[in-house]
Amino acid sequence: MNRSIYLLKRIALALPVILFGLTVTFLILYRGPLDPANAILGQDAAPSDVRRLRVALGYINPDGSPVPLWQQYYGVMSDLLLFDFGNSWAVQRNVSVASIIVSRMPATLWLGFWSVMVALVVGIPTGFFAGLRANSLSDYVASGGGIVWRAMPNFWLAVILAGSLTAGGLMSWYRHFPCGPNENPCAWRTDVVTTPSEVSNLFSTIDLFTGVPVLEMLFIPVPNGFNLLIAFKWILPAALVLGSASMGNEIRIGRTAVLESINSKYVETAKAKGLSPRRIIVKHVGRNAAIPLLPVIMGEFYLLIGGSVLVEKVFSINGLGNLFFRAIIVPDIPVVMALVFIFVLINVFVNITQDLLYTVIDPRVTLEDTG
């Protein structure tokens, strides 16, 4: 099957998936026992105010009759699908949801980027290393570590890491690692985790929802290396926690995948041909081991979205996860709907990318199989 036709088919199949996710969310938020008017105005609000607010929120008509659920559904869904997220009710009242999300996004992206990187850079080489020295002491240490690492709850790891960094003692070297000029004394506080201005500036130049000035992206100011290093220092513990489960998975799957391919006939042939060990590992073992690793790596995105709520909360990072948590507790329904919509979109996009990538790394996979 032609790749573009396959892609179109996948996108067509993704539509019911997106609609399903949004419908479930809509039903929970609008049909469930939530009373946003009460939450926004408080318990003792005057009935006339409550009523006016309910009209404004689209729950009742001006004459007092309730707006039918299907009509609310139609309104909410058509706005969402046109990327019109409306205004926030409570988190930042009357500010457009899109601008709130854009202002919070850099922190989450900065965190997510490093958690994927840390997991990849540590997990895969460790897994390969363990697989190449199977059943040695270093293998047991590496794969045993992977097993425990995988079983650790993110929130707990975050609490323990944040706590030990604050305390100093054994971890105090980390504060001094790169210490910025404004940090006096060099300390670790969870409330200063920030996005480097280079990254946030990048975002302020892009207006995601009113058109993207792509050209401006090409003129990114040269990042200040030292600032980036300090920002990296702040984000690293959180990224390590968020990537922990994926890292454990990558160690495990990487190890078995290497074990499997190293005992195969084509590696034997390569050895017999006289290829250097490094070439065998990179070209023949590594490439084949990448196939089972792909779903793990792509699965990271799934874990990142859920995990960011907990990690951002413990490390006080002002990102999308924290925003979601605040919005659902208040409750601020437009913000929650918009965030769920974005997360569902990311998920669906990652899934399609994964299937396409399969065909790239593994020519044996035909597009018919996966459709």
Place this chain on the structure above:
Amino acid sequence: MASSTNTQNAEPLRRDDSTVLSRIADNPWPAARWVAVMGVLVLLELGALLGGFLNVVEALLIAVTGLAEVTVGLVSSSLAAGILGFQQSAASTLSGLRADTEGIPTLLSRDVIPNQGYQPGGTGAWEGPFLGLEPAYAWALRLVLVLAYALVLSYWLFRGWLVFREHYRQMEWSPTDDVVDKLRTHRWGQFGIVILVLFLTMGLFGPAMGPTTVEQNILSPYTEDSRIEYYNAESGSVETVFAGEANFNAKSIGSQDSNVGPMTYDDYGRFHPFGTLTNGRDLFTFMMGGARISLIVTGIAIGLGTLLAGGLAMVSAFYRGSIDLGVLTLADGIVSVPRLLLLIMVSAVFANTWLGNILDGGFLLAVVFGLTIWPFLWRAVRGPALQVAQEAWVDAAKSFGQQPSIIMRKHMFPYIMGYLLIYASMSAGGIIISLSALSFLGNGLGISPPTPAWGRAVSLGQGLVSGPSWHISFIPGAMIVLLVTGMNAFGDGIRDAIDPESDTGEGGETTAAGGGG
């Protein structure tokens, strides 16, 4: 020996149509011996076992009636109210029965081996604990005995299966035998089984394992039953105090002079194996209470998820085509909403409603877990189900005119059951983690206080990790790591036992197992 000749005699009977009972009647000795030992074991702990059994029955009753209530509620609210009434009356009958079972004497209870007491005069022999031992030793003795009992009991249950297999089963051999025999040499899998037994013991015998009870220490520390006697050094006499007041003076809040660490006594002669919480409650007792609710929620969720996944996998493999595609789209739709976010949403929206109060909020979470975990299990067993649907015996059953539901149950299900077990045990770890993550977030999410929940303990000690009160956050998390590792090990063990070749290619599914929360 008589039994061996009996076995010889019984041999020809094994392949005919005799019933199990008649085979036992022909060769009663192995069964009789097993039953005799089992009877003794059960009698020793009758009260605790009955109590635990009633707890499970109650949870199941609430789960089933709760589900019925929600479904019926969509059609008629008066019928749903009727079900609610039935649920409440049945649940209260069961709690009454459970209270009665607490009156049945059990050997390993805190009445027989008490650990609470005081030293008249401030030094010397202890008044109250078992044999005048120090409370720590009395408690440790009881704990070790309970654990040993649980291990022996589980071994004896397994032994029962062995006796059945050797003497009474109709088939000489079944594939399960190979799986079990391989597991008997699989140390990693056995580690998982031991950990599972350990935590199940905590759920079942938790009230006898803690140094005090959830009732006295946490739920109602200011009732007359919650008075404890202690030696007051200032007045030089033995006085009584409410457990709640004692808790107030046994807080662990991070400073050196206000901390009761692991393996220490507080000012009231109470021993705290894991130390105390920020509100002075005993962490070990809290953990035992948390084990029960965690295991009940996980059990309901995994049961529901496995049922859905197994059923849908067989249906989609049997009919294929558009039904398969429909299930696939539904599964993708469910997976597309990140599970933790959905749980936070549902938990926040339904906080403080009647639905959110069943099982202290655990029931609703269990249902959401069950409804969101099945796509992962379904994807994992869909392959094996498709494979078995193409086997000759399924074709034969079809041409024979067998009903599809019977074909699925009798000819397909046994084949995919092992795979379901693997992925169920691996996903259970993810459920435990997410459940505690919700309790950690608080704000009405997760298990509602004051019912103990592991995640809440981590959250209570959040700011104190670096000080002397490090135990509050550290120990509950370490126990979660242990349990989840054990569940993964159990899954690994079964997978190796079923199919030693299949170690790769399941990365996508195993990501569901760990982390996430």
